[in-house]
Structure formats: C-alpha cells, structure tokens
Amino acid sequence: MRTLALLAAAVCSLPAADFQVGAAAVKITPPMGAPMSGYYYNRAADGVHDDLFAKALVFEQNGTKASVVACDLSSVPRPIVEQARQAIEQKTGIPGSRVMISATHTHTGPVLLSGATRYNLEGEMLAIGKKYTADLPRLIAEAVEKADAALAPARISAARGREESLTFNRRFHMKDGSVGWNPGKLNPNIVRPAGPIDPDVPVVYFDSPDGKPIATYVNYALHLDTVGGLEYSADYPYTLGRQLSAVKGSGMLTLFTIGCAGNLNHIDVTTRAPQKGHGEAARIGTVLAGEVLKTFKRLERLPAAAPQTRSETVLLPLPAFEPRELEWAKKITPLFGKLNAAPFLDFVKAFRVTDTAARDGRPLEAEVQVIALGDDLAFVGLPGEIFTELGVALKYASPYRYTVVAELANGSVGYVPNRKAYPEGAYEVVSARCAEGSGEMLVQSATRLLVSLHSGKSGTPRTDSRR
Known part of the structure; x- marks a missing residue:
C-alpha cells in the first residue's frame, strides 16, 4: 500500500509536458478568371496583387490538440468547413470539432460555389469556380497538417491594443428620422452614427522558450473592403503581416481574424479624402501594425495549458x-x-x-465554438457578420481576461444585427437571413460555453481587461 502511495505521489509530481505550437500557411490563390466575391455583380479575376492564404496554428499539450485557421476569403461556407475538418482529422488525428476555420472577409477573393449564391454564373467562370471550390478543403487541411508537423515548445503572451482611427460605424441617424447605410462623405443630412465602434486590438504572441518568434495572432473589427477591382488581394492584413515580419523576421506567421464588424467599415464620412484602393489598404495595415508593435512592449506571459474546446449549434429563427x-x-x-x-x-x-x-421553415444552424488556452485566453468563433455591439457584449460577459472573438467562423449565416437595429432597417437588416433576437442568442450561447470552460466559474475579470 505504501509503495502504491509513493508511486502515485511520484506520478502526480511529474512536470507537465511542454506546451507546443505549430504555424503554417498554404497559398489558396485561385486561377485567373475565377469569379470574385464581395459584391452583387459578377467579376472575373484578371490579376494578383498579393496571394491569398490559409493560415493555421495548432496547439498541443499532453497529446491534446486544437487548431485555428484563418483564410483570406469572404466567407467559408459550412459544407467546406465540414469537408476540411474531415480531411484535417484524417491527416492529423485532430478531431474536426477541435478546429476553428474562419474567413478574414476580404472582398477581393473568390466566390465559393457551395450552397446558394447571389451570382448567376455560367461558362468558364462557373467551371473555374466549381473546380476551385472542390479543391479548397484539401488546401485548408494542408495548412493544418503543416502546422501540426511544425509543433515545437512555445510560450504564450498576450496584450491588448486600442486603435480608434481606422474603424467607423457605417450606419447613421439621418435628419429625416431614418437610419442610413454608407450615406456618403460629407453628407449634410447625417446627424450622428447609429452605433459604436470596437477599437479593441487583442494580440496573442507565440515564441519559443529561447525567444524565437513563431506567430502573432491579431484580431480587429473592421470590414476588409478597401481595395475593389479585379486583382486578388488579402486587403489590409497583407500589409499588416509584412510590417510585423519586417520587425520580427520572415519566419514569424501573422494570422489575422476579423472581429465583430457587421456594421463597421473604414469610411470616414467627415472627410473628402478618397478611401479606396491598395494605397488605402496599405495605410490601414501600417497603422494597425504600429498599434500591434506597441503591444509587444507590454506583452503579458500567460500560463500554458492544453487546449480545451466547447461548441454547440444554435437554431436561429x-x-x-x-x-x-x-x-x-x-x-x-x-x-x-x-x-x-x-x-x-x-x-x-x-x-x-x-x-x-x-429553407421551408427550417431554422438556420449556427455553430458557436470556443477554444481556451488556460484560464486567461479564449478564442470564440461566431458564424456570420456580427454587429459590433454583440461582440463587445460578449467580451464583457466573458470570464476570460483575453477573449478574442472572430466572426465568419465555421460557416456564415449572413448578417446578424442586434435587436436595436431591426426596427431601424437599412442594408444589413434587409440582408439578414435570421430573425430579430438571433444575435443575442449567439452571445448567450458563447457566454455559456466560456463559463463552462473557465476553471474559476464564479469569477469576474478586471474591468480594464475586457476590452
């Protein structure tokens, strides 16, 4: 009996295995002539300004793994998410339920022909689009496979920046009592914005025990629609990554996810200055990179822990x-x-x-997912273009000190306004394929998952750490 007790004590005193991170990127740029996404009319790509990528991080400790993937795409339809997860599980053994696949929402990427689209494609555009869509799950899985193969001991650090000059609420109260959407620069009928912004810039930094950069995860709530045209481009995250690599080295991966930006864009209506094109994307990416670099000076080392995941499907009316x-x-x-x-x-x-x-009355199925790394850091995935008020509310409700909310994760149900917006109308509400109250349902679901994962289930985070 004494021998068993000593053996048990020895086992309990063994140090935990190293926390590991792997990072990788796989090019997913479509061929020329593929249909481009982002607007309500057909466009065929005729060039590449910068390549599109699927970027993956894999987390591991004691054999437990999870992964986050960000794709330079407008969205990743649910069938593609499911196919990619299946391929990832086959290639790596990581359960598909432990993989979060999101889109950055670039408007200069391809149309994915999976489910209903707002394009009547035909001929070569249709053929190219179908072939690309069929091949995409394999490319996403390849990114995770490469990240899994690159697993190495790592440390986690996090900080929070604040950037107010780049993102604007694009809904406005107008003099006639209506709420307008993108009413134009210097419009004399504008009274005030109809909602807030979210200036939060959460940054999660991974490096080796000897200080070699591995990856930086950046999240920001701002639509990726600054470029336009017929060239493929990742939009402003392209410059963000280049600027961070110029400081940290080309071996570091920058993975960007978009925060809850369903009602936000980059247009400052108080100025006459034009804000379209690659120059504007470069400006935004450079300013955002500057804020991220500032956070590097105050990074907080977080305790490493095996990734824990929770998810549930919410039925939206x-x-x-x-x-x-x-x-x-x-x-x-x-x-x-x-x-x-x-x-x-x-x-x-x-x-x-x-x-x-x-849909013949069938509700929308929306997966809400949480991946937590210890008691301080959690990644949340929501499947749609979520109004920023909902994202802010979720971060305030979270028991984690760092809660990173990515929209357009694991599929998309389209625009998800908050309750206040529905009677106001305008583009996002006209577009919304879920009924009033759906956004609040997603926040409630994510909050439940966060609380269930957090070890201090009754704790409340510091006020200054929620944003």
Whole structure:
C-alpha cells in the first residue's frame, strides 16, 4: 500500500509536458478568371496583387490538440468547413470539432460555389469556380497538417491594443428620422452614427522558450473592403503581416481574424479624402501594425495549458416574408450578377427572401465554438457578420481576461444585427437571413460555453481587461 502511495505521489509530481505550437500557411490563390466575391455583380479575376492564404496554428499539450485557421476569403461556407475538418482529422488525428476555420472577409477573393449564391454564373467562370471550390478543403487541411508537423515548445503572451482611427460605424441617424447605410462623405443630412465602434486590438504572441518568434495572432473589427477591382488581394492584413515580419523576421506567421464588424467599415464620412484602393489598404495595415508593435512592449506571459474546446449549434429563427414578396423576388433572381440591372436593395432583399423560402421553415444552424488556452485566453468563433455591439457584449460577459472573438467562423449565416437595429432597417437588416433576437442568442450561447470552460466559474475579470 505504501509503495502504491509513493508511486502515485511520484506520478502526480511529474512536470507537465511542454506546451507546443505549430504555424503554417498554404497559398489558396485561385486561377485567373475565377469569379470574385464581395459584391452583387459578377467579376472575373484578371490579376494578383498579393496571394491569398490559409493560415493555421495548432496547439498541443499532453497529446491534446486544437487548431485555428484563418483564410483570406469572404466567407467559408459550412459544407467546406465540414469537408476540411474531415480531411484535417484524417491527416492529423485532430478531431474536426477541435478546429476553428474562419474567413478574414476580404472582398477581393473568390466566390465559393457551395450552397446558394447571389451570382448567376455560367461558362468558364462557373467551371473555374466549381473546380476551385472542390479543391479548397484539401488546401485548408494542408495548412493544418503543416502546422501540426511544425509543433515545437512555445510560450504564450498576450496584450491588448486600442486603435480608434481606422474603424467607423457605417450606419447613421439621418435628419429625416431614418437610419442610413454608407450615406456618403460629407453628407449634410447625417446627424450622428447609429452605433459604436470596437477599437479593441487583442494580440496573442507565440515564441519559443529561447525567444524565437513563431506567430502573432491579431484580431480587429473592421470590414476588409478597401481595395475593389479585379486583382486578388488579402486587403489590409497583407500589409499588416509584412510590417510585423519586417520587425520580427520572415519566419514569424501573422494570422489575422476579423472581429465583430457587421456594421463597421473604414469610411470616414467627415472627410473628402478618397478611401479606396491598395494605397488605402496599405495605410490601414501600417497603422494597425504600429498599434500591434506597441503591444509587444507590454506583452503579458500567460500560463500554458492544453487546449480545451466547447461548441454547440444554435437554431436561429427565420425572418418572415409574405407570399407576394416571394413572387416579386423570383422576378429579380434572373438579374443576379448583372451590374445595375436592378436597384441594389432589390438584389439584397430578393436574395434574402428566396434563400429563406428555400429553407421551408427550417431554422438556420449556427455553430458557436470556443477554444481556451488556460484560464486567461479564449478564442470564440461566431458564424456570420456580427454587429459590433454583440461582440463587445460578449467580451464583457466573458470570464476570460483575453477573449478574442472572430466572426465568419465555421460557416456564415449572413448578417446578424442586434435587436436595436431591426426596427431601424437599412442594408444589413434587409440582408439578414435570421430573425430579430438571433444575435443575442449567439452571445448567450458563447457566454455559456466560456463559463463552462473557465476553471474559476464564479469569477469576474478586471474591468480594464475586457476590452
């Protein structure tokens, strides 16, 4: 008996295995001629400004693994997420449920032909798009496989920056009492923004025990729609990564995820200055990189721990529509993909009505996922373009001192406004394929998962650490 007790004590006193991180990137740039995503009309790519990538981090301790992946895409449809997870599990043994796959939401990436789209593609564009879509899960899995093969002992540090000059709420109270969307620069009818911004810049830094940079994870709530045109581009995260690598070395991976930016963009309506093109993307990426570099001076070392995950599927109610609206929408759908063939909001509403009708009453399935690394840091994935008020509320409710919320993770249900926005209307509400209250349901789900994972379930984080 005494021998067993001594043996048990010896086992309990063994040091924990090293926490490990692996980082990798795989190019996912489509061929020329592929259909481009981001708008309500067809565009065929004719060049590459900068390549698109799937970037992956794998976390491991004591044989327990999890992964986060960020793709330079407008979104990653749910079927592609499921196919990629299956391939990842086959290649690495990492359960698909422990992998978070998100999109950065660049508007200069490809259309993915999985499920309903707002494009009527045909000919070569359709053929190229189908082939690329079929191959994408393999490329995403390859990124995780390479990151898994690169696992090495690592340390975790985190800090929080604040950048208020780049992101703006794009919804405005107007003089006529309405709420407008992107009403234009110096519009005299603007009264004030209809919502806040989220200036939070959470930064998670991974390095080796001897201080060699491995990866920097950056999250920021700002739409990636600064470039336009027909060239593939990752938008401002491209410059962000280049600037950080110039300081930390080309061997460090910069992985960017977009925060809750469903109602935010980069347009400052108080100035006349143009804000479109690669120069604007470079400006934003440079300013954001400067803020990230400032956080490096105050990085806080976090205790390493095996990754823990939780997820659940939330059933989101559908918006109502009248039979006459469906008949009207069916007349608009043949015009999808044709520039100026119908008013913009007609395209938006018609797609929402026809997509909702096709569900035949079945609610939207939305996966909410949390990956935690210890008691201080958690990554949250939400599957849509989430209004920033919801992301801020979630971070305030979280028991973790560092809560990083990525939208467009593990699929997309489209725009997810908060309750306040629904009666106000405007583009995001017209577009939304989930009913009022859906956003709050996602926040409640994520909060439950965060609390269930956190070891100090009754604790409340410091106020200054929530943002």
